[in-house]
Amino acid sequence: MNSTAQDAEDSSAPAIPAIPLAFTDQNDTPGFQEGLISPELAQWIRFRAEKLKLRLDDRKWAAELVNHLRDSLLEFLKKSDDQPYFQLARVLNSGSYYEMVKIHNANEFDIMLTFPPPSRLNWTELGQYQGLFYQVSLCRPTHSPIRSFLLEDGLTISASKFISEMYLLVRRFIRTYKVSDNSCHWVVNRKRVNSPAVTLSLLEVGNGKQELLSVDVVPALEVSSKQGWPQAARAGPDVDHWLGKKAKRALISQNCFFVPKRPPGRNLDDIAKEGWRISFSHIEKQIISSHGNKKTCCESAATKCCRKQCLKLLKCLIEGLKQRYTKELDALCSYHGKTAFLHTLSTRAEDSLWARRQLPVCFMHLLGALEGHARSGLLPHFFIPNANLFAQPTFPRKALVFLTNALEEQRTHGLPLLMPPAPAPPMEICSPYETQPLQYPDLQKTSPVENVSNKMLFFVAVAVVVFVCLVACWKHMAN
DNA sequence: TTTCATGTATAGACTGT
DNA sequence: AACAGTCTATACATGAA
Structure with a gap:
């Protein structure tokens, strides 16, 4: 049965x-x-x-919302006179959705906004982080609007000012931004101290609990390929025997980025508090796709x-x-x-x-x-x-x-976490897979599309069980 | 296997300095 | 006129169904 x-x-x-x-x-x-x-x-x-595949309907629904949000935000930044430096923003899609390795649902998106510095950059490794975190500064004083993010020395770029200003502008943008069908709305999440991202959540109107989508907007300073990668990364990733030496050269000859993420830990000194983390998201994406x-x-x-x-x-x-x-x-x-x-x-x-x-x-x-x-x-x-x-x-x-x-x-033990819950009791109706959200409540955030298909499946399952029971009864009576 | 939608790379047109 | 930056059309890659 x-x-x-x-x-x-x-x-x-x-x-x-x-x-x-x-x-x-x-x-x-x-x-x-x-x-x-x-x-x-x-x-x-x-x-x-x-x-683990993403469903086409879900993707379509999410991509439309996220792309519209992204394009509108970019347009807003380009027109914004409050912070002229942000007018230079360019989009770089990154993260697992755009790497085509997102699982379960198309519900999390990473969008980098990259900014070219007005001049060459100087970077200094922050000790004890083995080349992951840096103090980043300009080589010479500037009149560029990036000035508003500099510390008192007029050269060092402040990661905290950068991300705070990003928050401010995104909040301002969201105040007037509306989702076309008015059934949901975007909200800006609270600032997290070690996060380089401004996180936006799409919530259903009248049901503030359920997060339908989340988008991480991550500002990033672009390091021109002319300057090369920092010493700690200079040798390039170990891909000689896999992708080949030529491919490796092509990878190393690209820009890299700094994102405004301060190093972990408490009691940081003033320099570490303004630290940036190096990012190779775009290279990772490239490697994964080819x-x-x-x-x-x-x-x-x-x-x-x-x-x-x-x-x-x-x-x-x-x-x-x-x-x-x-x-x-x-x-x-x-x-x-x-x-x-x-x-x-x-x-x-x-x-x-x-x-x-x-x-x-x-x-x-x-x-x-x-x-x-x-x-x-x-x-x-x-x-x-x-x-x-x-x-x-x-x-x-x-x-x-x-x-x-x-x-x-x-x-x-045969991957119990990838398996369905323990063998179902005899009269269990649902297939183990459909009950998965019970086991991992937050792994699968159901989209409206999915809710419909779950109900359909449930209905079909009940119908089949009833039918089989009836047949069994009928056979029993016939005997 | 095919068909379709989304995402990406590219070239050429366009625009402003 | 020359140039850089931006926009747009197009072809192509990818993955779901």
């Missing part, structure tokens, strides 16, 4: 695998041995990857690879872990996953290793790689090899040990 109801909703759903599925640590790659993935688990991984060892990767059905799917699954697992162990894994974020992913791609370069069919094996490999980084406490920033994203105190020792164990548990 249960399976009938399930099948009615999702005929492609594989059977729930027997748990635990043995993964042992015998291999030198932590947590990975090819032969040990059971066919059931492999099927589940494929199935889960399918489920990710092949050969040019032909993903060009045809025959050369399709599973790299992006692996990253999506890892992001899903990380979200799940953070949901399940909120406090313990506070320090963990999706960027750790992305970094481990990039390292894995650069060492496991050959396209054939990432063939579409190999998804389960590749994902387990990636998971093992992240576990390995956690176990060794070493996860170098992909562009700044000396910056360890698992270094303390940013990533506390305790959290690292917890993460190592959590990842090991996932690997050795």
Whole structure:
């Protein structure tokens, strides 16, 4: 009976695998041995990857709202005389949506607003951050409107002034900006002290609780490629054997950015409080979109690879872990996953290793790689090899040990966090997948479109169950 | 496999200095 | 007239269905 109801909703759903599925640590790659993935688990991984796709309707709905907001904001800044420097803003879409690795819903967008400095920049590494954070200043005094963001020395660009002014203008913009159909409205979220973003949320009118979309607007200072990247990143990412030396040169010859994010920690000195963080978002996006060892990767059905799917699954697992162990894994974020992913791609370069069919094996490999980084406490920033994203105190020792164990548990117990909730009781009607929001309440923020389809599915499931019951009764009576 | 919508890169037109 | 910056049309890539 249960399976009938399930099948009615999702005929492609594989059977729930027997748990635990043995993964042992015998291999030198932590947590990975090819032969040990059971066919059931492999099927589940494929199935889960399918489920992470964004729906076209959702994308269309969200893209229209976000693009209109973005274009209107840009127009507002261009016309604004209050802060003439912001008239120079240019848009650079970044983050997982535009990298095509956003999962579950098209509900989070990252938009960088980039600004060219009036002259060459000087930057000084802030100590103890291994080249991630910088004091940024102009080489010479200027009459450019950027003046209003400078400190008393007339040269140093103040990150706090920059982001505060951005807030001011975005708030001013939002006061008059209306969503076309009036059913929702954008609000500016509260300022967060360590965040470089002005975060906007789209709320339903009359239901202030439910956030339908969120957009991070991140201002960024552009460093001309003529100046080159800071010393800590000068060597460029380790992609020689993967993307090739020529591709690497092309990457290094691009601009990089500073975003107004101060370094973590309390009791910062006055210089650190005005610190900027280096950003390679646009390069990351480029690498992820042209990710092949050969040019032909993903060009045809025959050369399709599973790299992006692996990253999506890892992001899903990380979200799940953070949901399940909120406090313990506070320090963990999706960027750790992305970094481990990039390292894995650069060492496991050959396209054939990432063939579409190999998804389960590749994902387990990636998971093992992240576990390995956690176990060794070493996860170098992909562009700044000396910056360890698992270094303390940013990533506390305790959290690292917890993460190592959590990842090991996932690997050795058949990925319970990627699985549906425990086997359903006999009369359960809904398919396990549809009940997923119960397990991870915030992972899936339902859009209006989704609500409709959920109701439809539920209705169909109930109808099928009733029908099957009737048939069973009828047969019983006939006997 | 195909069809479609969205996102991106590019060239050439346009505009103001 | 020359130039840089901006806008626009177009083709192409990507991924969902």
